[in-house]
Amino acid sequence: MKRIKRTKNIRIGCGAGFADDRVDPAVELAERGRLDYLVFECLAERTVALAQLERLRDPDAGYNEWLVERMEAVLEPCARQGIRIITNMGAANPVAAAEVVAEVARRLGLGGLRIAAVTGDDVLHLVKGRPLPLQDGPGTVSTVNGLGEDVVSANAYLGAEPVAAALAQGADVVVTGRVADASLFLAPLAHEFGWAPSDWPLLARGIAVGHLLECAGQVTGGYYADPGTKDVPGLERLGFPLAEVAEDGSFVVTKVPGSGGRVTVATVTEQLLYEVHDPAAYLTPDVTADFSRARLDQVAEDQVAVSGITGRERPAELKVSVGYRDGFLAHGEISYAGHNAVARAREAARVVRERLTLAAIPVSEARYDLIGLDAVHRGAGAGASAGAGAGASASAEVGAVPAVDQGEVRLRVAARTDALVQARRVGREVAALWLNGPYGGAGVTRDARENIAIASALLPREAVAPAVSLKEA
Template sequence: MSRTRIGTPVGPRRRIRIGCGAGFADDRVDPAVELAEHGRLDYLVFECLAERTVALAQLDRLRDPDAGYNEWLEERMEAVLEPCVRHGTRVITNMGAANPTAAARVVAEVAHRLGLDGLRIATVTGDDVLHLVKGTPLVLLDGPDGTLTANDLGDAVVSANAYLGAPPVAEALAQGADVVVTGRVADPSLFLAPLMHEFGWSPTDWPLLARGTAVGHLLECAGQLTGGYYADPGTKDVPDLARLGFPLAEVAEDGRFTVTKVPGSGGRLTPATVTEQLLYEVHDPASYLTPDVTADFSHAHLTHLGEDRVEVTGITGREPPTTLKTSVGYRDGFLATGEISYAGPGAVARAREAARIVETRLTTTGIEFTNARYDLIGVDAVHRGVGSPAATAVEPKEVRLRVAARTDTLVQARRVGREVVSLYLNGPYGGAGATRDVRENIAITSVSLPREQVPTTVTVTVTVTAATTTADDSPEP
């Protein structure tokens, strides 16, 4: 199909529109399509990485060198690339996870199938710093008394990914990328990068970078801003959650911005939903640390401009930390689970007896385990036995027992699940729907790295009719 080069805009642009197409790895696809078709966007960002997500992706890549990126990457690109190209919208995503290079090849293949030849696809790499962490005396930030180091984890370490900032993504855009695929880039940095590129913001203009970071922080969780996590039926009602619309921001060159959503989409965007998201995962609102800036949200001012439109001002900032937070994933044994249901009169009593049986079996038959839990789902799985008596005065007609335990070996983990399933014929009566599952447990810790030790590389490729060829490969210091 014929297409218009997106590239770097000619002349200054006073306001741009950025939308969020995903807030986590398994998010819905259709709200992103709605944004691509009707959001009048300059940029569509897919933020799909959590700390454990990267570590699990590294495991996938260890099993298959061509794997390690988000499993929904192809489907998302199939859905949004054509409307994005048609409307002149550029795409930024961290769906590259542990393998941005392989992810970029997938994007190129999708573009070719859609007839979007000539699409410029960039990868940002450098966040994989396993070689700088494994076997070193770097102190684990969440270790007891600062005594544990990466070296203490030995060969159990499978991944180490530094949180990169916005500059390499902005560089990819400056090189004309239509799609930018990254690994571990800090969530708000994905949104800050196009603002730095479009408006020429200096990487040391802390107030502007803080405002752009606030844009990213509000948008990064997608449907949380438009009422998804805010909703509490009867208390905080949000309309049409089944087709919740994802948010977008209109950003001016001075960093003033308004958050909104596509008119007619589901959900609700108000000062209340913005307030909840602004405080989400923020330990200190006056000192929100990112690779780009230390943002200060403590004097944020929200103005309700009308239905689903909130302006945000009052954000400022100062220089960022001298180090980069680095997530370290390591093998931590296996997690075994087993579940079984009981129904009818005495269901809770039978489920509690079943839990006692399994607990006795686990402690007397030689199964090696740690951290076992025995939960009655619907009774005490969340409150763990400390719920109010009034809440449990009426006994439920059905209940499901869940047993979970951590083991060092796969064999021991399978034995934990077998003890739950064996309740079928070994009492109490009426157990049904038993299941068991075992998975390797990947734990997450963190270290700090001096930022000068983490160089990044921007690589731009162009999809052409016959093949994908490298157009540029330039390291960024």
């Protein structure tokens, strides 16, 4: 890859904020962002557990489904401009994902590109069957061994150090599994500026860069937008963010000029507080960051300067996401329109509820929602039902919400069962409404799938051993 002489500032862009994010804003960043690094953050808690299940079925699977498309879109412009790529799209299989990146590079004529795989986050062997306390286990289960054989994955949140090590070894593309989101952005800063692994204020500023960029379009106005209240222009071509970072950790959040969205003190403030329980003690694998005295200044259009971030020593333990089998989920929907639509939908919910009992379909939990009426702001009607069917807990009566004038409504039934066949039968009862009444139901959808739930545990960081493997395309 062509190398660009570094200036005193480093420019980092975010090409994705979740697994299914768009590709074209990343291409825009690669082509016009004048970047040094492009980061794709695509791994949520359940995403990696589901990826582990894929890998169990196929040892060569378990990475992000859009990996090839993204790499086909950005590898050439990044290689041409000397932009290095960091991504956690490796999910449950970073080594296989790195080979996929190498294959795409060869196909694009980019031979010699160096691709690193960061491993070591998979700690199932350290966790499964052990009395490790769970912070948020199901019901009365308080330790990992209490989950028994239902445990399917355990991934520790690695920090920036192994990613920085991969960059130090000359990697043009770094593919990881479970690395803490903000750490993906801290790593190139620590590498480029030579920040010490115990320089807590500098590391905290790098984490702040990552925290503000990690959700991509959220900070450029996507999740901020509220038409008529908080208007954001050009959402259909929302630009993804980048940060220009100085060696002292001060930085400016911005986006490619002319792209949709906006970067303001308000959009940055909302993202700064996103998923932060204590702004004075934001725990990460690298540092305990303190955002409580952050200063945000609008220095130009779509440019917000961030300062005042500090930090202190990192936690002694690493967070581990433990994925476990948690029954099966059934889901079915049907629409009703025209006169008396809401009453017919409520009657349909009642029918399904009674049918689950009559057909002896064991359901541990169930919800009956009238989408657009009570599915989110839950009242005492159909949507309030906490359980239904054989073995379910008691719930409010369907139809207790006063009637409203609604031209159309969609009934959604969701239930939890212990077996796939039971979940499929719940969906079949929804589908049966089509001909078995009440009249006028249409647009039936249904599905049934295994549910993978997530609980959290802690491991001493010295028990986790990250590793880097490097290959050429």
